[in-house]
Amino acid sequence: MSRVAIIMGSISDYEVMRNAEEVLKRFQIDFETDVVSAHRTPQKMFQFAKSAEEKGFKVIIAAAGGAAHLPGMVASISNLPVIGVPIKGKTMDGLDSLLSIVQMPKGIPVATVAINGAANAAVLATQILALSDDELKEKIKDYKMQLEKDVDNMSKKLKEESHANI
Numbered sequence: 001m002s003r004v005a006i007i008m009g010s011i012s013d014y015e016v017m018r019n020a021e022e023v024l025k026r027f028q029i030d031f032e033t034d035v036v037s038a039h040r041t042p043q044k045m046f047q048f049a050k051s052a053e054e055k056g057f058k059v060i061i062a063a064a065g066g067a068a069h070l071p072g073m074v075a076s077i078s079n080l081p082v083i084g085v086p087i088k089g090k091t092m093d094g095l096d097s098l099l100s101i102v103q104m105p106k107g108i109p110v111a112t113v114a115i116n117g118a119a120n121a122a123v124l125a126t127q128i129l130a131l132s133d134d135e136l137k138e139k140i141k142d143y144k145m146q147l148e149k150d151v152d153n154m155s156k157k158l159k160e161e162s163h164a165n166i
């Protein structure tokens with residue numbers, strides 16, 4: 001059973017959203033990806049949001065660009081946590097998407113990540129799932145340790161190259 005649903009307003013968002021898939025694969029979390037638009041496919045959006053919990057999803061990652069109403073609309077219908085990914089479009093550097101997603105009215109939150117922050121959306125989804133999954137908890141610990149090691153290695157490399165000594 002898939003635990004995470006990744007939805008996006010258009011197939012043109014997929015170039016960014018495949019990064020969320022990569023992270024979920026790394027943590028061996030089953031997911032389903034689909035194109036759902038509040039504007040272009042309102043009935044499909046309603047059906048998806050209404051049935052997501054019944055289908056066994058625990059978290060929804062919803063991405064959209066421009067007038068990005070999809071994450072907020074899904075959050076208004078479903079009781080599952082919704083993580084919003086603002087997609088950078090051709091205009092306004094994605095600020096329009098960010099503000100559309102982040103400025104939700106009280107009571108209907110969307111956990112908004114950075115513009116094009118698909119990978120972080122998947123890490124956050126993993127952390128939510130890890131609350132009730134000890135194996136995932138360990139994987140998150142390892143992941144963070146790896147991030148630390150990566151920075152240590154970068155730092156060593158920089159010191160070797162620049163003979164810097166902090």
Ligand SMILES: Nc1c(C(=O)O)ncn1[C@@H]1O[C@H](COP(=O)(O)O)[C@@H](O)[C@H]1O
Pocket residue numbers: 008009010011012013036037038039040063064065066067068069070071087089
């Ligand atoms: N913001 C939304 C919604 C929605 O919020 O329902 N549906 C599509 N879109 C966005 O329109 C942008 C352009 O879409 P096209 O590339 O298909 O023209 C995409 O970033 C999509 O997420």
